[in-house]
Amino acid sequence: MNIQIFGTKKCNDTKKAERYFKERGIKYQFVDMKEKGMSKGEFISVAEKNGGVDNMLNPDAKDKDALALIKNIADEDKLTTILESQQVIKTPIVRNGKQSTLGYKPEVWKTWE
Numbered sequence: 001m002n003i004q005i006f007g008t009k010k011c012n013d014t015k016k017a018e019r020y021f022k023e024r025g026i027k028y029q030f031v032d033m034k035e036k037g038m039s040k041g042e043f044i045s046v047a048e049k050n051g052g053v054d055n056m057l058n059p060d061a062k063d064k065d066a067l068a069l070i071k072n073i074a075d076e077d078k079l080t081t082i083l084e085s086q087q088v089i090k091t092p093i094v095r096n097g098k099q100s101t102l103g104y105k106p107e108v109w110k111t112w113e
Helices: 012-023 040-049 064-072 075-084 106-112
Strands: 003-007 028-032 093-096 099-102
Touching (some): 003 012, 012 106
């Protein structure tokens, strides 16, 4: 397995995801989205596997202005705006090769082992 966890250090679900893999002795790479974020290709790949760009948005994101803007702009502009304001993306994003999940999904991760 080649696990990557995209999230933030303050996100409780991200912490739970890290704990899930640690407890099972599964190595993972943590990517702090406040420091690095996702590339365009990574984002598109995860969005395709998880129901599209709109499913990637966290309705509880603190930046309500960015969220409102993204919901109301043309589809072709959404991707650029989301990548500029990655704090609106639902976390954690857990990737295992071409597979990925949004949020805390241990029931899916079990099938990867």
